[in-house]
Every structure is written in C-alpha cells, then in structure tokens.
Amino acid sequence: xxxxxxxxxxxxxxxxxxxxxxxxxxxxxxxxxxxxxxxxxxxxxxxxxxxxxxxxxxxxxxxxxxxxxxxxxxxxxxxxxxxxxxxxxxxxxxxxxxxxxxxxxxxxxxxxxxxxxxxxxxxxxxxxxxxxxxxxxxxxxxxxxxxxxxxxxxxxxxxxxxxxxxxxxxxxxxxxxxxxxxxxxxxxx
Amino acid sequence: xxxxxxxxxxxxxxxxxxxxxxxxxxxxxxxxxxxxxxxxxxxxxxxxxxxxxxxxxxxxxxxxxxxxxxxxxxxxxxxxxxxxxxxxxxxxxxxxxxxxxxxxxxxxxxxxxxxxxxxxxxxxxxxxxxxxxxxxxxxxxxxxxxxxxxxxxxxxxxxxxxxxxxxxxxxxxxxxxxxxxxxxxxxxx
DNA sequence: CAAAAAAGTTGTTCTATGTCAACGTTTTTT
DNA sequence: AAAAAACGTTGACATAGAACAACTTTTTTG
Numbered sequence: 497x498x499x500x501x502x503x504x505x506x507x508x509x510x511x512x513x514x515x516x517x518x519x520x521x522x523x524x525x526x527x528x529x530x531x532x533x534x535x536x537x538x539x540x541x542x543x544x545x546x547x548x549x550x551x552x553x554x555x556x557x558x559x560x561x562x563x564x565x566x567x568x569x570x571x572x573x574x575x576x577x578x579x580x581x582x583x584x585x586x587x588x589x590x591x592x593x594x595x596x597x598x599x600x601x602x603x604x605x606x607x608x609x610x611x612x613x614x615x616x617x618x619x620x621x622x623x624x625x626x627x628x629x630x631x632x633x634x635x636x637x638x639x640x641x642x643x644x645x646x647x648x649x650x651x652x653x654x655x656x657x658x659x660x661x662x663x664x665x666x667x668x669x670x671x672x673x674x675x676x677x678x679x680x681x682x683x684x685x
Numbered sequence: 686x687x688x689x690x691x692x693x694x695x696x697x698x699x700x701x702x703x704x705x706x707x708x709x710x711x712x713x714x715x716x717x718x719x720x721x722x723x724x725x726x727x728x729x730x731x732x733x734x735x736x737x738x739x740x741x742x743x744x745x746x747x748x749x750x751x752x753x754x755x756x757x758x759x760x761x762x763x764x765x766x767x768x769x770x771x772x773x774x775x776x777x778x779x780x781x782x783x784x785x786x787x788x789x790x791x792x793x794x795x796x797x798x799x800x801x802x803x804x805x806x807x808x809x810x811x812x813x814x815x816x817x818x819x820x821x822x823x824x825x826x827x828x829x830x831x832x833x834x835x836x837x838x839x840x841x842x843x844x845x846x847x848x849x850x851x852x853x854x855x856x857x858x859x860x861x862x863x864x865x866x867x868x869x870x871x872x873x874x
Numbered sequence: 875c876a877a878a879a880a881a882g883t884t885g886t887t888c889t890a891t892g893t894c895a896a897c898g899t900t901t902t903t904t
Numbered sequence: 905a906a907a908a909a910a911c912g913t914t915g916a917c918a919t920a921g922a923a924c925a926a927c928t929t930t931t932t933t934g
Contacts, residue, residue: 558830566826579819618807625814630768632818636825637755640861641747644891664912672829674892679913833921854881863922868883 497525500548500572501600508623509616519617522606528593535591541580543601547571550597551661555669556589565670567632568594568658574624594662639672647671648681686714689737689761690789697812698805708806711795717782724780730769732790736760739786740850744858745778754859756821757783757847763813783851828861836860837870 498520505511505519523546528534535541537556545552552575554567566589569575580587581604593599602610610617638654639647651658651671658667668678687709694700694708712735717723724730726745734741741764743756755778758764769776770793782788791799799806827843828836840847840860847856857867 556826556829562830564826564829566822578815579822582815582819618811622807622811622814625811625818626767626771629814629818629821630771632821632825633755633768636821637745637753640745640753641751663910665910675912676893676914677891680891683913852881864882865884865923866921869921872883 497548498523498600501546504546504572505620508620511616515614515616519610519614522602522610523600524602526599526601528597528599530593530595532593533590534593534599535577535580535587535589537588537590538586539580540584541577541587541591542604544574544576544581544604544607545591546574546600546602548598548600550593550595550599552597552599553592553594553662553666554589555592555666563666563669565666568662568666568670570657570661578628594666644671644673644677645681645684647673648678686737687712687789690735693735693761694809697809700805704803704805708799708803711791711799712789713791715788715790717786717788719782719784721782722779723782723788724766724769724776724778726777726779727775728769729773730766730776730780731793733763733765733770733793733796734758734780735763735789735791737787737789739782739784739788741786741788742781742783742851742855743778744781744855752855752858753861754855757851757855757859759846759850767817783855833860833862833866834870834873836862837867 501523502516502520505516511519525548528550534543534545534552547569549571551571552569553565554569554575554577555563555565557563567575575591577587577589577591579585580589584604611621612618634654638650642650648671651667658670662670664678664682665675668675671678690712691705691709694705700708714737717739723732723734723741736758738760740760741758742754743758743764743766744752744754746752756764764780766776766778766780768774769778773793796810800810801807823843827839831839837860840856847859851859853867853871854864857864860867
C-alpha cells in the first residue's frame with residue numbers, strides 16, 4: 497500500500513528505515529472514482545496527494561464555464577494545488593481524479609512538520625518545488641509562439657502518456673486550443 | 686552596498702548578525718550597462734543575481750530571431766535562469782540587464798553551500814522557489830483565454846511598473862502579442 | 875548636435891483558429 | 905438493453921490579431 501511511496505522517497509534521498517517509517521506514518525489512503533473532485537475552487541487546499549494509481553487533473557473554469565486544464569499528474573507523483581496549499585487562500589482551481597484512483601495524502605500541518613523536522617524531507621520538498629517550477633516553465637514557455645500543430649507535436653514528443661490517458665477535450669484545454677482544432681490536426685497527423 | 690540585500694534577508698527570516706555577515710560575504714558586486722548580456726542561451730548559468738538597482742530581463746529567441754520576454758525582475762529581487770542554475774544544462778534563455786544596473790551575485794557553489802549549512806538560507810531559498818512558482822503560475826495561467834486587450838488590462842492592474850520601465854516592444858513580447866497590437870490597444874485605453 | 879538606428883504608430887491585407895451546427899460514435903446511467 | 909448524455913469529427917463561416925509597409929517620433933552614437 498505504501499510501497500510505491502517508499503520507493504519514490506528512497507529514490508530521492510538517503511533515508512534510514514526509521515525515518516522512512518516516520519514519514520510514511522503521516523500518510524493516509526483514499527480511493528476515488530472517475531471525475532471525483534478533491535478540491536473545489538472556493539476551498540483552501542489542506543492536503544498533498546501522492547498518486548499510487550490513477551491520475552489527478554488540476555483545472556480551472558472561466559466565467560463561461562469552460563474548463564481549462566493546467567496539469568495532469570500520473571502515478572508515482574505528487575500533486576496538489578500548490579499556491580493554495582502554501583498560502584492557505586482559496587484555490588481558484590480544482591483538483592480532480594479523472595480516473596478511478598488510489599491516492600495517499602498528507603495534511604498540510606503534517607507535511608510542514610516533516611519539512612521542519614526531517615532534513616531529508618525538506619530536501620525532497622525543495623526538489624519537488626524545483627521540478628515543478630522547471631516543468632511548468634518548460635511546458636508553458638515551450639508553447640510560446642507555437643501554433644496549434646506545433647503544440648500537438650510538442651505533446652506527442654514530451655508527454656505522449658497524456659494523449660493515451662486523457663480525453664481529447666481535456667488535452668485541447670491543456671494546449672489552449674479548441675477540440676475541433678485538435679481533432680483536425682490529429683487527422684492530418 | 687550590501688544594505689539592500691541585508692534588509693531583504695532580514696525581512697525574510699530571523700538572522701543573527703554573524704550569520705548575516707557570513708551570507709553577505711559570498712556576494713560580489715557588478716555594474717552593468719543597458720542591454721548587457723549576463724548569460725547567453727548556450728551557457729550554463731553559474732550565478733544567482735540580486736538586483737540593487739536596475740532591471741534584469743529573462744528572454745529567449747525563436748528560430749526567426751524574435752525575442753520573447755519571460756520575466757522581468759526589478760530592484761530588491763533575486764533573478765537567475767533557474768532551470769539551468771539547478772540542472773547545470775545550457776540555459777536556452779538569456780539574462781540581460783535592460784538598464785544600467787547594480788547587481789550582487791553569488792556563485793552556484795557558494796549558493797548551495799549556504800543552502801546546506803545555513804538553515805535560514807535554505808528557508809529563504811524555499812520561499813524564493815515557492816514564490817517563483819506561484820508568480821509564474823499566476824502570470825501564465827492568468828493569461829489563458831485572455832484576448833490581447835485583457836492581457837494589457839491585467840498588466841496594468843498587476844504589474845504597472847512594467848509598463849513604466851520597459852519598452853513597448855518588450856512588454857508586447859512578454860504578453861505574447863505584436864507591438865502593433867499593443868500600440869492599438871493602448872490608444873483605445 | 876547631427877546622423878543613424880531603433881522604437882512606436884497606423885492603415886491594409888491575410889490567415890489561423892475559434893464558433894456553431896450537424897452528425898456519428900462511444901460512454902454512462904437506469 | 906435501451907435511452908440519454910457526452911464526446912469526436914467535419915464543414916461553413918466569422919474574426920482577432922499577425923504580418924507588412926509607410927511614416928513619425930524617440931533614442932543612441934560618433
């Protein structure tokens with residue numbers, strides 16, 4: 497049950513078994529179904545999630561009600577609504593499992609307690625932040641000046657698992673293009 | 686000379702004078718002129734900069750040679766090409782002072798030495814990462830689905846100093862619109 | 875301080891892509 | 905298993921904004 501998380505943590509840093517057990521002990525498990533909302537946009541994010549199985553989507557809605565996908569996290573990754581988690585302000589974004597998923601989660605209180613008391617955990621958090629930053633940069637700036645076809649090619653190259661696991665509609669909203677345009681581009685290879 | 690940096694550090698966390706002096710001692714000063722390149726896209730970023738006076742721009746160029754502005758850092762802020770600084774790979778982006786500037790800088794080696802040995806400095810780094818992440822998110826996702834006029838209004842509201850200190854051309858490339866479009870929008874208020 | 879270069883403005887034209895609609899297909903619900 | 909809902913595809917049409925160009929204004933340089 498916690499073995500995937502254990503593996504993840506061990507890969508990131510040197511951890512003796514006792515510290516590992518300590519970290520693990522703060523995580524709880526939750527099973528969710530397809531399209532289950534974990535966090536509403538008016539809520540304050542209290543948990544950090546680790547995905548054992550499934551997929552978490554981070555998205556927003558505009559005034560017209562269109563969904564806008566920001567991020568997809570797949571198995572063996574952490575995900576949360578970080579700005580809200582950090583600043584404890586309403587998230588203004590949603591967290592949702594888009595498939596039946598098995599998640600581990602840790603409360604913010606416990607998370608920051610670990611960051612404070614376990615240097616290796618602090619290091620892991622720093623790495624999560626660094627990576628999150630780099631990935632977000634790459635993704636978003638990578639798209640700058642791209643036309644729709646280039647965006648699709650970028651996804652095929654850099655995040656092919658996304659096309660396999662996620663509906664066209666969501667991919668389109670992730671790329672900032674309309675579903676029809678995505679459909680047309682895909683048909684032209 | 687280091688007083689702005691000292692003020693910045695003290696505001697971020699509790700620091701005794703000795704630790705403060707230790708941190709400060711790793712910074713060197715550099716004076717740059719308008720449009721001076723600090724980092725080329727094929728270089729690996731070795732320094733973290735703190736801006737005493739002036740402004741650093743982070744930008745890229747596409748195959749046609751058009752400049753694309755990613756970020757502007759003004760006085761009393763840190764700036765670097767973070768992905769390259771972290772991973773020590775070619776930056777694929779440029780750092781440039783767009784005005785005559787006075788900068789403090791610390792080498793990557795010294796920076797990570799401080800992160801490792803001074804917990805308060807590690808905390809400051811974590812905060813820089815958290816903030817960087819949040820700001821980048823806000824900026825970029827804030828623009829999602831915005832038309833050109835909405836982007837300009839967003840800037841006026843959230844980063845008015847940018848319009849005052851930066852050329853229209855650079856602002857346009859930051860917003861992902863053409864200079865002519867920016868000009869037209871501004872004329873219609 | 876004059877000449878040259880860069881930046882800003884404004885009109886015209888052109889194109890990528892959004893929007894809407896119709897239809898077929900897949901998925902979900904009961 | 906049938907009905908309903910959501911999704912994907914494709915065509916027709918409309919439009920925001922890019923590209924280009926000509927001109928003016930500002931900035932930089934020798």
